[in-house]
Structure formats: C-alpha cells, structure tokens
Amino acid sequence: MNTRSFHDEIRRNKRTSILFVALVAVVLAGLGWSIGLYLGDPRVGVGIALLFAAIQVLVLLTMGDSIALLAAGAKEVSHADEPVLYNVVEEMSIAAGIPMPRVFVIETDSMNAFATGMSPQRAAVAVTRGLMRRLNRDELQGVIAHEMSHIRFYDIRLSIVVAVMVGAIVMLSDMFLRWAFWFGGRGSSRDRGQGQAIIMVVAIVFAILAPIFAMLLQFAVSRKREYLADAGAAELTRYPAGLASALRKLAYSNRPFKEAGKAFSHLYIVNPLKPATKLSSAFATHPPIEERIKRLEQMALIYSAPGEEGNGSGPAASQGRRKG
Amino acid sequence: MEFSPLWIVAAVAVIFVLWFFGTYNVLVRLKNQVKNAWAQIDVQLKRRHDLIPNLVEACKGYMKFEQETLNKVIEARSKAMSAQSVKDAAQAENMLTGALKSLFALVENYPDLKANTNVMQLMEELSSTENKISFARQFYNDAVMRYNTKIQQIPANVVAGIGKFTAEDFFEIEEPSEREVPKVDLSF
Numbered sequence: 148m149n150t151r152s153f154h155d156e157i158r159r160n161k162r163t164s165i166l167f168v169a170l171v172a173v174v175l176a177g178l179g180w181s182i183g184l185y186l187g188d189p190r191v192g193v194g195i196a197l198l199f200a201a202i203q204v205l206v207l208l209t210m211g212d213s214i215a216l217l218a219a220g221a222k223e224v225s226h227a228d229e230p231v232l233y234n235v236v237e238e239m240s241i242a243a244g245i246p247m248p249r250v251f252v253i254e255t256d257s258m259n260a261f262a263t264g265m266s267p268q269r270a271a272v273a274v275t276r277g278l279m280r281r282l283n284r285d286e287l288q289g290v291i292a293h294e295m296s297h298i299r300f301y302d303i304r305l306s307i308v309v310a311v312m313v314g315a316i317v318m319l320s321d322m323f324l325r326w327a328f329w330f331g332g333r334g335s336s337r338d339r340g341q342g343q344a345i346i347m348v349v350a351i352v353f354a355i356l357a358p359i360f361a362m363l364l365q366f367a368v369s370r371k372r373e374y375l376a377d378a379g380a381a382e383l384t385r386y387p388a389g390l391a392s393a394l395r396k397l398a399y400s401n402r403p404f405k406e407a408g409k410a411f412s413h414l415y416i417v418n419p420l421k422p423a424t425k426l427s428s429a430f431a432t433h434p435p436i437e438e439r440i441k442r443l444e445q446m447a448l449i450y451s452a453p454g455e456e457g458n459g460s461g462p463a464a465s466q467g468r469r470k471g
Numbered sequence: 472m473e474f475s476p477l478w479i480v481a482a483v484a485v486i487f488v489l490w491f492f493g494t495y496n497v498l499v500r501l502k503n504q505v506k507n508a509w510a511q512i513d514v515q516l517k518r519r520h521d522l523i524p525n526l527v528e529a530c531k532g533y534m535k536f537e538q539e540t541l542n543k544v545i546e547a548r549s550k551a552m553s554a555q556s557v558k559d560a561a562q563a564e565n566m567l568t569g570a571l572k573s574l575f576a577l578v579e580n581y582p583d584l585k586a587n588t589n590v591m592q593l594m595e596e597l598s599s600t601e602n603k604i605s606f607a608r609q610f611y612n613d614a615v616m617r618y619n620t621k622i623q624q625i626p627a628n629v630v631a632g633i634g635k636f637t638a639e640d641f642f643e644i645e646e647p648s649e650r651e652v653p654k655v656d657l658s659f
Contacts, residue, residue: 230592230595230596231595231599234595234596234599234602234603235599237599237603238599238602238603238606239606241511241515241603241606241607241610242606242607242609242610243610244507244508244511244610383606385609
C-alpha cells in the first residue's frame with residue numbers, strides 16, 4: 148500500500164532528523180567543552196554553550212513564526228482577495244488533515260513559496276505573485292502540498308532548532324577565536340607549560356572546524372526534508388506530476404528573489420538566491436531540482452499503475468483531467 | 472531473592488492488563504480519527520449542497536434548452552441531502568458529482584455564461600468544493616483503512632472483539648458509469 152510506505156518514510160526521516168539534532172548538540176557541547184578546558188573548567192563551557200542555544204531556541208519558538216514573513220514582505224490575503232489560491236490551500240489542508248493555515252502573497256515576479264509556523268495549529272503559507280501567475284492549478288496544488296507537508300511533518304520547527312544551534316556554534320567559535328587571538332597569545336604561554344599550549348591548539352582547531360561541520364549537517368538536514376516534503380506532496384495530491392511540472396518551471400524560467408534573505412533561504416521550495424544547478428553539493432540547502440523531478444516522476448509511475456491503490460484512490464484522476 | 476510462581480503470574484497479569492488498556496486506547500483514537508474525517512466530508516458536502524441552488528439559478532437564464540441537466544442536478548442534490556447511512560450518502564453524492572460534471576461540460580458551450588464573473592466564481596467554488604470532498608474522502612478512507620487493519624490484526628482483534636469495535640465503511644468513489652457492465656452487441 149502506498150500510504151504504508153509513506154508512513155515508513157516519514158518515520159525513517161524523523162529518526163535521521165533526531166540523529167542530526169543530536170549530532171549538532173554533541174558538536175555544540177564539544178565546542179563548549181574545549182573552550183571551557185582552555186578557560187579552566189570544561190563543565191562551565193558546556194553549560195554556557197547549551198544555555199546559550201536553549202535561550203535562542205526558546206525565543207525563536209515563541210516568536211520566530213512571523214520573522215520570515217516580515218523579511219519577505221508577505222501580505223495576508225483572504226478568500227475574497229485570492230479565491231483560487233485560498234481554495235487550493237484549503238483543499239490541501241483537508242487532504243493533510245490539519246487546520247487551515249493563514250495565506251500570504253509576496254508581490255514579486257520571481258516564482259517561489261514557503262511555509263512557516265512552529266506547529267500545524269499556527270502555520271502560514273506564502274507564495275509569490277509570479278508563482279500564482281505562471282503555474283496552472285495542478286502545479287500550484289503540488290507546490291502548496293509540498294509546503295503543507297513541511298507543516299505537518301514539523302519541518303519548520305526542526306529547521307529552526309537546527310539553525311539556531313548551528314548559529315550558536317558559529318557565534319561561540321567566533322567569539323572564542325577572537326578572544327584567543329587578542330589575549331591567548333599574550334606572554335604567559337611559557338608559564339603555563341606545554342600541556343596548556345596543546346590544549347589551546349586543540350581548542351582553536353576545534354573552534355575552526357566545528358562551525359563548518361555543523362553547517363554541513365544543517366544543509367544535509369535541509370536537503371533531506373525537501374525530498375520528504377516532495378514525497379508528502381505526492382501523498383496528498385496523489386498526482387506527483389503536478390509538482391514535477393511546477394519544479395521544472397521554477398528551475399528553468401525563474402529569477403532569483405534576493406529579498407528572501409540568506410537566513411530564510413532554506414525555507415523556500417527552491418533556493419531563492421541561486422539559480423538551479425545539476426550538481427549535488429554538500430553546501431546546498433536544496434537538492435538538485437533534476438533529482439527531485441526524477442524522484443517525483445518515479446512516484447507518478449506508482450500512482451498511475453492500475454490496481455495499485457485499494458479504496459478511495461482519491462482525486463488523482465479528476466485532478467489530472469481538470470486543467471486550471 | 473526468591474521468585475514464587477505467584478509473582479510471575481501477577482507480573483504477567485499486570486503486563487497483560489497494561490497491554491489491553493494500551494491497545495484499547497489506540498483503537499479509540501483510530502475510531503475517533505475516522506469520525507473526525509467523516510465530519511470533514513460532511514462539512515464539504517453541506518457546502519456543495521448550499522452552492523448548487525445558486526449556480527443553477529445563475530445558469531437558468533442562459534441554458535433554457537438544458538432543463539434536463541439542471542433538473543438532474545437538483546434531483547441528485549435533494550436525494551443526497553436525505554441520505555442516511557455512509558453507504559447511501561456515498562452513492563447519492565457520487566450521482567451528484569456525475570450530474571455536476573455534465574453541467575460543467577455543458578457550460579463550455581455557452582460563451583456568454585463563461586463571461587459572467589458571478590457564474591465563474593460559483594464554478595470555481597463548486598469545483599474547489601468537489602476537490603475538497605475528494606481530498607476529505609481520501610483522508611477519511613486512509614483513516615478507515617488504518618482503523619480496519621488494526622482491528623483485524625492479531626492480537627488487537629481480541630481487544631476489538633471485547634470492546635465491540637466493528638469495521639467502518641469506506642467512502643467508495645465508484646461512479647455509476649464505471650459500475651455498469653459494458654454492453655456488447657452480439658446480434659451479428
């Protein structure tokens with residue numbers, strides 16, 4: 148059964164996500180430890196690092212929802228303003244079995260979309276005017292289903308928690324390296340002895356490597372969630388070809404949306420800052436679009452195979468027939 | 472420390488009771504999911520019933536020669552509104568979907584009608600409601616499948632038997648035309 152394999156995929160991805168968060172937390176603690184070691188007490192360093200991250204996570208979890216919307220200049224719309232968009236979002240929220248999110252439009256000709264909100268109960272979906280103008284209804288539905296999947300899988304919360312932890316690592320390393328540069332080299336190394344010098348070198352090396360390692364982890368998580376949201380979109384619409392066709396348009400006839408801001412670029416359905424590339428990169432927040440389209444087309448084969456689905460094969464057939 | 476058989480029996484009994492409660496609660500949760508999903512479908516079906524008279528009224532002036540199709544839609548609507556069980560409702564709603572489809576197809580032939588923004592808005596609302604119904608049905612059927620599978624599987628079926636959990640009906644989407652056996656002319 149298709150639904151079965153989807154549930155399996157979601158579960159598997161949840162596990163890897165938890166693993167990633169744990170790894171980042173370990174790196175953070177390790178960084179705190181090595182800094183603390185240098186300062187005299189490793190426990191103090193670990194405590195400071197974790198406290199630092201916890202405070203940021205708490206602040207963002209309580210009021211982080213609207214920052215991305217503000218940054219993009221998104222305006223909330225009602226059913227009367229944008230009936231088609233609103234209807235498509237409502238259709239997808241019904242398919243996902245989650246409450247209706249708030250709907251926003253970004254006035255730009257660039258094609259993109261993102262979702263935000265810490266839980267399905269207070270989520271929002273934003274799409275650009277360019278996207279609404281150039282996608283047909285099936286394609287728009289695919290894009291919205293992708294965003295809806297980010298919401299129902301709690302991807303936004305996860306990516307913010309990870310981003311904050313990575314940010315904490317970067318800031319701590321930076322602060323430590325500056326401090327070591329200004330004060331560390333000063334005179335006293337002879338008094339402290341060789342052991343102290345080694346500790347210092349280790350701490351500095353760790354402070355240089357930790358941010359890079361943490362960012363690689365963050366990008367890996369982000370790419371993984373994109374694939375999962377694509378799969379989730381196929382589950383909701385039962386028509387993966389819609390999203391595949393939308394991605395093709397987004398890849399080949401799009402212009403960058405610089406206002407999105409680097410901090411939020413990972414939230415968008417395709418990277419708003421860079422044009423699409425074919426190569427998979429460890430430093431990319433999104434997987435290559437070609438690869439995403441290929442996977443969706445494989446799913447399309449599953450859904451169009453006769454007799455694959457038991458009951459209530461859903462609206463795929465009618466979706467396919469109707470052209471928006 | 473000594474283990475008397477009594478302790479072992481007690482431990483097994485406690486584990487069994489915990490398992491029973493756990494499974495029972497899972498079944499209750501799944502059953503409630505089915506109920507909620509049905510409520511969603513119900514909301515959308517009612518919305519469709521509310522929209523139809525408006526559309527028919529708006530189309531009437533333009534489609535004098537399509538009285539039959541319009542009547543069919545109205546008839547299917549009133550039948551769907553009076554349906555009682557899930558099975559009846561599913562059947563009647565499928566009829567209504569079919570009737571609406573032929574009405575939508577007819578609208579294509581009337582350029583005046585398509586130029587009328589009021590009609591186009593009603594059409595968007597109705598076809599979106601159609602989509603919402605099928606997505607709600609998709610969600611409902613997935614919930615029913617999870618629930619039905621659970622109560623049939625060993626060992627949960629034991630708990631289901633004691634707790635009187637019975638299988639729920641799927642909301643089938645067979646269209647009337649698909650049900651009919653294709654007519655083959657053999658009189659050659």
